[in-house]
Amino acid sequence: MLKKENRLKSKRAFSATYKNNNVVKTNLIVLYAGKIKIDKNCPTRVGFVVSKKVHKRAVIRNRIKRLMRENIRLILKNSSILDNYQSLIFVASGGIVDKNYEEISKSILILLEKLANKNI
RNA sequence: GGAGCCAGAUGGCGAAGCGACCGUAGUUCGCAUCAGGUAUGAGGAAAGUCCGGGCAGCCCAAAUAGCAGAUUUGCUUGGGAAAUCCAAGUGCCCGCGAGGGUGAGGAAAGUGCCACAGAAAAUAUGUUACUGAUUUUUCAGUACAAGUGCAACGGCGGAGUAAAAGCCCACCGCUGAUAUCGUGAGAUAUCAGGCAAGGUAAACCCCGAUUGGCUGCAAGUUUGACUUUGCAAGAAGGUGCUAUUUCCGUUUCCGAUUGGAAAAUUGCAAGAAAAAACGCGUCAGAUAGAUAAUUAUCUUAAUACAGAACUCGGCUUAUACCCGACUUUCUGC
């Protein structure tokens, strides 16, 4: 679990991030990025979405969320790639079921590379 | 029926703070709200939402009786706050059996329905028939046999007769009475009747019992920017008193003047966006919603069904490996 300040909470924040239209995709995950920060001190907020369409059982959906969250926690701690963005939303798509930690971590790294290239 | 894996390392998330008051209880008050340590953090079903409570609001209403209602409930005894709940029994049904199932009052209060077939499906009936007389078509007696159907006013055997029939008899079934046993549902035995009342109430309904109804924590309660409405105070002063712009006058704005427009502010009550708190507590207690990741050892293997959201009691459904107990059937020796 992330710290409270790093969680993306309100409905407004979610819809603002979606409207920003900065999207990157892989087979497993879709990433919506928010605006670039003005004030560097305010924290990066991250949200995770796993819909019922992915899988109907709550246990499996929770596990997918936890795996994604753990990845992001380590990235936030060790590097400063994400510090430029106000908000990020990770949306799981159908292919992510039965994937293990390493496969998810790979695809998140690919996503972040794509995002960096796009903005340059 | 039980049980739903154990222990270790590193990093992370939730949350438990201290003192006073009171006197063992919490809708109390104050301080802190940073860091570290320590302890602790999903289930037997958390699921389905099928029942019943607690709790909250609204409606009706004053809870006694009657009437109406509940898409209520329906063998007995005991347990339980209650329940489409549990336990032990009774009857019936299914199974070779160990066992399993059971919405188990009333069809003699009334109404409806019972397709096709069949003579007739409910006021029972007389198609094919049988027997006798008459003599070629009628009359009288009968309901045994055939046939239809899920179902045809008992079954089977005998006696009896022109042929027959509970007309009579034995056994079985049915109905009633009595006795004994049992808390009871009922069981057993004896006697009597001489056979009447086809099915369906998970069709309407009748009877008994129970019970205020409806909606559900996204119920509901509080705080609230805002500025709307109402009431009160205030609004230089004067006119006997009163009159908030109404009689004069005052202040501000427009205007050369006459004249026109406006009324600061405060309190109480009502309304109310965003948001927050309460509701919400428990040796889990969140509000984008915690219990995870990596790794080592052991092991044949770490795997089934599956993730708390106001809360409790049941039911139902899903479940890998393992453990315990009692039995039945079949096959072989």
Place this chain on the structure above:
RNA sequence: GGGUGUGUAGCUCAGCUGGUUAGAGCGCUACGUUCACAUCGUAGAGGUCACAAGUUCAAGUCUUGUCACACCUA
């Protein structure tokens, strides 16, 4: 989280108070019409009535339980 409803042919829907054979339109197939296609005409196929138990002589229909889908509610 709470509440409500719907599952019938490839698609959209009927099917009353249980009853004999489950229908309609569109689509599909074949034949005819045309030089050919469309239109039109004729004929035909296609259903475990979501699944499983029960009540009943008899269930798409009544009762109960599962499954899937949709809607309402901040």
